Amino acid sequence: MSERIYTAAVIIIGNEILSGRTQDTNLRDIATTLGGWGIRVTQARVIPDIEDVIVATVNEVRARHDYVLTTGGIGPTHDDITAACIAKAFGVELIEHPEIAALIRKRAAPPDVMAARLRMALVPRGAGLIENSTGGPPGFYIGNVYVMAGIPNVMRAMLATLHTKLIGGAVLQSRSVVAYLPESAIAATLGKIQADHPQVDIGSYPFTREGRIGTTLVVRGTSPAVLTAVVTKIKAIVVAAGETPHEQE
Amino acid sequence: MSERIYTAAVIIIGNEILSGRTQDTNLRDIATTLGGWGIRVTQARVIPDIEDVIVATVNEVRARHDYVLTTGGIGPTHDDITAACIAKAFGVELIEHPEIAALIRKRAAPPDVMAARLRMALVPRGAGLIENSTGGPPGFYIGNVYVMAGIPNVMRAMLATLHTKLIGGAVLQSRSVVAYLPESAIAATLGKIQADHPQVDIGSYPFTREGRIGTTLVVRGTSPAVLTAVVTKIKAIVVAAGETPHEQE
Numbered sequence: 001m002s003e004r005i006y007t008a009a010v011i012i013i014g015n016e017i018l019s020g021r022t023q024d025t026n027l028r029d030i031a032t033t034l035g036g037w038g039i040r041v042t043q044a045r046v047i048p049d050i051e052d053v054i055v056a057t058v059n060e061v062r063a064r065h066d067y068v069l070t071t072g073g074i075g076p077t078h079d080d081i082t083a084a085c086i087a088k089a090f091g092v093e094l095i096e097h098p099e100i101a102a103l104i105r106k107r108a109a110p111p112d113v114m115a116a117r118l119r120m121a122l123v124p125r126g127a128g129l130i131e132n133s134t135g136g137p138p139g140f141y142i143g144n145v146y147v148m149a150g151i152p153n154v155m156r157a158m159l160a161t162l163h164t165k166l167i168g169g170a171v172l173q174s175r176s177v178v179a180y181l182p183e184s185a186i187a188a189t190l191g192k193i194q195a196d197h198p199q200v201d202i203g204s205y206p207f208t209r210e211g212r213i214g215t216t217l218v219v220r221g222t223s224p225a226v227l228t229a230v231v232t233k234i235k236a237i238v239v240a241a242g243e244t245p246h247e248q249e
Numbered sequence: 250m251s252e253r254i255y256t257a258a259v260i261i262i263g264n265e266i267l268s269g270r271t272q273d274t275n276l277r278d279i280a281t282t283l284g285g286w287g288i289r290v291t292q293a294r295v296i297p298d299i300e301d302v303i304v305a306t307v308n309e310v311r312a313r314h315d316y317v318l319t320t321g322g323i324g325p326t327h328d329d330i331t332a333a334c335i336a337k338a339f340g341v342e343l344i345e346h347p348e349i350a351a352l353i354r355k356r357a358a359p360p361d362v363m364a365a366r367l368r369m370a371l372v373p374r375g376a377g378l379i380e381n382s383t384g385g386p387p388g389f390y391i392g393n394v395y396v397m398a399g400i401p402n403v404m405r406a407m408l409a410t411l412h413t414k415l416i417g418g419a420v421l422q423s424r425s426v427v428a429y430l431p432e433s434a435i436a437a438t439l440g441k442i443q444a445d446h447p448q449v450d451i452g453s454y455p456f457t458r459e460g461r462i463g464t465t466l467v468v469r470g471t472s473p474a475v476l477t478a479v480v481t482k483i484k485a486i487v488v489a490a491g492e493t494p495h496e497q498e
Contacts, residue, residue: 010295015452018290019423020280021467022454024273027295031269041267043302044295046259046276049452053292076433077453078440109433116436151455174268184325184358187365191327203264203298204326205271206400218270 006169008034009061010044013054013072013082014150017046026071026155033159038168039067049073054085062089062145067166069159072150074139076116082147083140087124090142097123100137133157141165170222175231176248179238180214182206189237190217197230199223216248255418257283258310259293262303262321262331263399266295275320275404282408287417288316298322303334311338311394316415318408321399323388325365331396332389336373339391346372349386380410390414419471424480425497428487429463431455438486439466446479448472465497 010030016022024046031041043061047053054073062068073082087094100121109117120137123129130139130146132154139148139158146165148158179186183206194202200221207214219230231247238245259279265271273295280290292310296302303322311317322331336343349370358366369386372378379388379395381403388397388407395414397407428435432455443451449470456463468479480496487494 015450015469016454016467017276018280018293019421019469020277020282020284020290021423023277027266028269028272031267033269035269041269042297044267046293046295048291075453075455077436078443079452112437113433116433119436172268174270184362184365187326187368188361194327201264203328204324205265206324218265220264220268 004169006039006066006167007042008039008067008069008166009065010041011054011057011061011068011070012044012046012150013049013070014046015048015079017072018048025152026150029152029156030069030071030159034067034069034166034168035172037163037166038171039166040172049079049081051081051085051088054082055089058086058089058145062143066144068145069162070145070147071155074120074137074147074149076119080119083122083124086127086142086145086147089145090124090126092125092142094122095125096121097127097129097140099129104137130158131161133161172220172222173224173227174218174220175227176219177217177231177234177238178214178246178248179217179241179243180212181238181241181243182213183215185241186215186237189240190234193230193233193237197226200226200230202230202234253418255288255315255416256291257288257316257318257415258314259290260303260306260310260317260319261293261295261399262298262319263295264297264328266321267297274401275399278401278405279318279320279408283316283318283415283417284421286412286415287420288415289421298328298330300330300334300337303331304338307335307338307394311392315393317394318411319394319396320404323369323386323396323398325368329368332371332373335376335391335394335396338394339373339375341374341391343371344374345370346376346378346389348378353386379407382406382410421469421471422473422476423467423469424476425468426466426480426483426487427463427495427497428466428490428492429461430487430490430492431462432464434490435464435486438489439483442479442482442486446475449475449479451479451483 017024104117123140127140127142132138134157203218205216235245266273353366372389376389376391381387383406452467454465484494
């Protein structure tokens with residue numbers, strides 16, 4: 001277990017997310033998966049299919065995080081510009097990767113269709129490949145930037161293969177306590193618990209369920225013993241406020 | 250109809266989104282709603298509940314967009330720091346807003362609970378209020394930054410009231426054509442249509458439905474006549490590729 005904290009930024013590339021046409025689910029999948037590997041997603045950006053924006057965003061965040069994961073824009077059409085932008089961000093040529101090209105050429109197609117499909121073989125010079133078990137072309141990585149497809153099931157297949165490539169630190173564990181109380185009923189005492197335990201992060205999330213107001217208290221940290229101590233204190237303040245705390249799995 | 254393009258950035262504030270615990274849906278709601286008012290969401294950021302990050306992000310994006318909309322972090326607990334961060338970003342004091350405080354004091358509570366609830370009355374000096382029809386405390390705005398709750402139904406109630414506050418331009422309309430073809434089958438001809446019509450934005454989104462591969466082609470632009478011309482050309486290339494195009498509502 002390392003004391004070092006490993007961080008990642010996620011870049012969701014695609015006009016369809018920013019227009020509201022498509023609901024992104026990739027961020028949540030990536031955050032949950034990396035969290036389990038001891039890597040914290042500390043920022044996400046949703047950006048349009050515009051070259052200058054992609055290049056600038058990639059260069060800004062790759063300097064500030066251990067890892068950058070991108071989704072979207074690696075298909076065969078004119079709006080798929082991610083690979084070219086990553087090459088530009090790294091100042092390297094865009095080349096046809098022989099392994100991907102061979103895979104694509106296995107399935108015959110008319111010349112114009114093949115030309116379009118071969119766009120998916122273009123990667124920045126020096127890039128390694130991210131295997132795609134769904135049968136389509138692979139993603140790629142260069143430096144600390146990992147470039148994946150935007151289609152959720154393809155993204156998940158690529159993400160799963162990164163386990164051996166990304167090094168993480170201590171896993172942030174979390175425990176949740178649910179109380180049918182408004183947040184304000186315990187805000188003061190909860191704030192004191194947070195102040196006394198800076199090594200954990202306590203989040204308070206109000207909800208309404210079947211007409212009842214409640215609060216979910218989420219404690220996150222790397223030490224199970226500290227988590228248990230904090231959860232015990234949280235349960236006690238819920239009891240003191242006249243309610244029964246429920247620990248959520 | 251104005252020729253000027255109005256843009257907005259969305260800042261989603263909250264550790265629970267970055268940890269993957271919660272699936273954000275606010276971005277999509279905001280993007281769709283603003284789109285209908287002629288305002289384009291051109292960027293979104295998901296950031297943690299950390300003061301320096303919130304302050305820097307707000308100041309960076311408010312300088313570059315007509316509007317900035319934030320969600321999250323305006324409740325009564327220690328992790329609700331958005332109002333204080335916005336005040337800091339604008340270099341103004343955080344004050345108790347008399348109108349919100351009066352609303353909160355209407356419902357009696359023990360002193361420590363009332364103190365916690367009154368945290369929700371703190372706004373940057375000079376802020377105006379964003380009405381909250383769900384009964385809770387309002388959001389607020391200062392300069393071009395609009396600060397809303399993170400809970401989706403409360404966010405939507407606040408967002409609806411912004412219609413009279415945010416000025417938009419021409420509404421970006423969209424039309425979608427579905428074809429049961431792989432993207433690569435039409436990529437070359439589609440790219441030519443895009444090149445011939447720079448005033449529209451053509452997106453190509455592959456999907457698999459009941460085992461069949463298909464592509465949704467989305468055309469967005471402000472001129473209905475141009476949209477119709479482009480959709481007609483897209484339908485023609487789908488027919489030329491041997492399939493039947495379906496226009497989606």
